[in-house]
Amino acid sequence: MRPSTLFGSLAALLLSPVSDAALTTVTNxxxxxxxxxxxxxxxxxxAAKxxxxxxxxxCGGSGQQxxxxxxxxxYADDKGFIVIYPSSKNDSNCWDVSFPRTLTHDGxxxxxxxxxxxxxLVQKYNADPAKVYATGSSSGCMMTNILLAVYPDVFSxxxxxxxxxxxxxxxxxxxxPTTSNRTCANGDVNKSGAEWAAQVHAMYPSYKGAYPRMQTFHGTADTLVYPQNLFEQLKEWSALLDVSWTRNNTNTPSSGYTQMVYGDGTKLVGYLAQGVGHTVPVHPQMDMKWFGLL
Known part of the structure; x- marks a missing residue:
């Protein structure tokens, strides 16, 4: 299936009506x-904090979706945390992950x-600035990587x-999928960990602190965002976090998934899902555990 055809099918699914009654719109x-x-x-x-x-x-989605x-x-009800569901209305509702303005701290x-x-939210609800996390799927995962790279002082x-x-x-x-040059999505942007880390450091050159922990999933049958991109993420974050691959755990967290552990597994892990296309289903409990919210 061509990327444009696949994107059209995905967008049709994501734009189906859903109720947003549980969400509060914030302005100003x-x-x-x-x-x-x-x-x-x-x-x-x-929660108190x-x-x-x-x-x-x-892409093609919304915060409501x-x-x-x-x-x-x-999970939010149980633990008292706040979830932001933002929406982008530009470029087929994709997040900007390509232009210098978004790849630069306060750009x-x-x-x-x-x-x-x-x-x-930190100001209005006395939220804990040490407990801020990012997650997302497809374009949202691309933006998650960028938020952690460009604002490592905001996200944990x-x-x-x-x-x-x-x-x-x-x-x-x-x-x-229809406006990009497909080079990245096709898995053709390959760099060493040091090269990736240098690119990230240039996004916020004055920052000298530690980088956020990362957990990332990908499917072997993904023909929209090719699985090589999982390994490029792992190279990037292993260099930024100064951890090396230690082991693979098969059938973890479930059959067909391979967990790739870096260091002691507290800073960086990857998951490759056999036969899964675009996108890997969200694992909310695993996300919450990774964030330390369970």
Whole structure:
């Protein structure tokens, strides 16, 4: 199936009507250079100092759609944290993962707007700035990688599905399957860990601290965002986190999945799902455990 055909099928699925009654629309939350929309899920009882999870939809999707797809609501209610479900309305509703403005700290792109959403919640709800996390699928996973790279002082960890390394799309004319040059999505951007790390360091050159923990999933049968992109992510984050591959665990967390462990497994893990296409289903319980919220 051609990428454009596959994208059309995906978009039709993602844009089907869903209820957003559980979400609260937020306006006037701060600088919003790319006109993003912000909706949040507020738990029935907020923790005294709640964590914040940014949950990012894929191309063709929306915050409302990803609220239903990711199914984090019951966990938020149980633990009292806030989930941001933002929406991009540009380039087939894809996140900007290619232009310098989003690949630069406070550069005026999508990444800055998303970071400002977090800042708003930290101030308004006394959220814990040490417990801010990002997750997403497809384009949302690509943006998760970018948020952790461009705002490592804001995010503590990421967990995402079927994306690419931060900076992989740099220089592409667009971000969607129909506007990008496909070089990155096809798995043809291959770099060493040191090269990836240098690219990330250039996104926020004054930052000298530690980088966030990362957990990332990909399917072997993905023909929209090829599985080589999983290994490029692992090269990038292993270099940034200074951890090396130690072992593979087969049939983990379930049959057909291979877990790739780096170091002691507390900073970086990857999951390759045999026979799974685009995208790997969200594993909300695993996300919450990775974030330390369970």
């Amino acid at each position: 939350w701060g600088s919003n250079p790319t006109n993003l929309e912000m909706q949040i899920y507020l738990p029935k009882k907020l 709640p964590a914040v999870v940014v949950a990012l939809h894929g 990803y609220y239903q797809q990711a199914n984090y609501g019951s 005026g792109g999508d990444s800055e707007g998303l970071s400002n959403m977090v800042s708003y 960890a990421g967990s995402c599905y079927s994306g690419v390394a931060a900076g992989c799309f740099a220089g592409s004319p667009g971000n969607s």
